[in-house]
Amino acid sequence: xxxxxxxxxSLIVQEGKNLTINCTSSKxxxxxxxxxxxxxxxxxxxxMLQKGGEEKSHEKITAKLDEKKQQSSLHITASxxxxxGIYLCGAEYSGAGSYQLTFGKGTKxxxxx
Amino acid sequence: xxxxxxxxxxxxxxxxxxxxxxxSPMKGHSHVYWYRQLPEEGLKFMVYLQKExxxxxxxxxxxxxxxxxxxxxxxxxxxxxxxxxxxxAYFCASSPGGPGWGDEQYFGPGTRLTVx
Numbered sequence: 604x605x606x607x608x609x610x611x612x613s614l615i616v617q618e619g620k621n622l623t624i625n626c627t628s629s630k631x632x633x634x635x636x637x638x639x640x641x642x643x644x645x646x647x648x649x650x651m652l653q654k655g656g657e658e659k660s661h662e663k664i665t666a667k668l669d670e671k672k673q674q675s676s677l678h679i680t681a682s683x684x685x686x687x688g689i690y691l692c693g694a695e696y697s698g699a700g701s702y703q704l705t706f707g708k709g710t711k712x713x714x715x716x
Numbered sequence: 717x718x719x720x721x722x723x724x725x726x727x728x729x730x731x732x733x734x735x736x737x738x739x740s741p742m743k744g745h746s747h748v749y750w751y752r753q754l755p756e757e758g759l760k761f762m763v764y765l766q767k768e769x770x771x772x773x774x775x776x777x778x779x780x781x782x783x784x785x786x787x788x789x790x791x792x793x794x795x796x797x798x799x800x801x802x803x804x805a806y807f808c809a810s811s812p813g814g815p816g817w818g819d820e821q822y823f824g825p826g827t828r829l830t831v832x
Contacts, residue, residue, distance in 0.1 A: 607758075636820060645720075645807060645825035646759075691759065703749065703761035703772065704821065 606630055607694050609707035617715050621680050624710045626692035628673040634695035635675045636704060637666050641688045649677075649690075679712075687714045718743070720810050720824035721790075728830045735795040735802070737827045741810030748791045749821060750783060753805040765791060798831045805829075 608627045616622050626635065634653045638646040650659045655670025663680045679686055689711050693704035721740040729735050741748050750762040761775040765785035773783065780798075785791040795802055805828050809821035 638823070643828075646809075646823035648820050648822060651820045693759070703764055703775065704751075704759075705761065706751075706759040708758040 606705050607692060607707040609690075609692055609710050611710060612708070613711040613713070615713045615715065616682050618683060619681055621678065622682055622712070623679075624677045624690050624692075624712070626675045626677070626694075626707055628694050628696075630673070630694075630696050632668070632670070632673055632694055632696065635668055636693040636695070637675070637677055638691045638693060639688045640691060640709070646691065682712075682714045684714045684716055687712055720745075720808055720822050722806075722808050722824035722827050724827060725825060726828050726830070728832060729798045730832055731799060732797050735798050735829055737793040737795075737806050737808075737829070739791040739793070739808030739810075739824060741791070741808075742822055745810035745812050745822070747811045747813065748785050749809045749811075750791075750793050751807045751809065753807060753826075755804070759807065762793075795829075798829070800831050803829055803831045 606629050610625050614622055634651060636651045637649040639649055640646050650666045652666055652668035658667045665678045668675045689709040691706050691709045693706045695704055720742055723738050727735055746767055748765045751759045752762055753759045763776050763783045764772040765783060767785055768787050780796045782794045805826045807823050807826045809823045811821045
């Protein structure tokens with residue numbers, strides 16, 4: 604089974620609506636990274652969370668880390684067409700040598716004007 | 717400060733040929749990571765390198781794939797005798813720190829390899 608599950612797999616929202624993307628790990632997290640990928644392009648770093656309960660915001664995007672549940676959520680407020688893309692969460696697992704990122708399969712977000 | 721650079725952006729190879737993918741990390745970054753994104757799958761870690769050293773290649777296929785990060789010049793991911801299953805997007809990332817630092821990894825735009 605997948606170590607890192609993202610949900611939903613895809614999401615279509617009307618411009619101006621709020622939305623949430625979830626990322627759940629089956630193993631203990633050392634750090635959780637959120638990236639955005641536009642189709643056919645590279646990854647853009649959004650945020651990194653390390654401590655349980657940590658919450659970070661950048662413009663209209665907020666990410667939280669629930670350490671007990673080994674889960675992170677990415678929330679977008681008042682979505683815009685520019686938010687469209689594929690959102691990836693990447694996990695850094697604790698333990699010796701477990702520094703390489705393990706990624707979820709991504710959530711494809713479409714925003715309808 | 718230029719970001720992570722990868723070239724070529726697109727590469728087409730026939731089965732049996734060699735593919736060489738290059739990655740120049742961000743200025744000041746001495747840690748490089750290679751990932752592969754197969755169609756309809758998530759990014760998978762391949763290898764982690766520092767200058768002149770391979771630190772972890774646990775994600776690399778055992779045969780045909782090799783990586784290096786020489787003292788001078790870019791990091792190179794080399795795929796010998798390519799097969800159709802090697803068709804994927806290959807991403808390079810770099811960070812200033814290494815294990816345990818929690819530094820974010822900055823990704824390049826990727827090289828899309830197509831094997832015909």
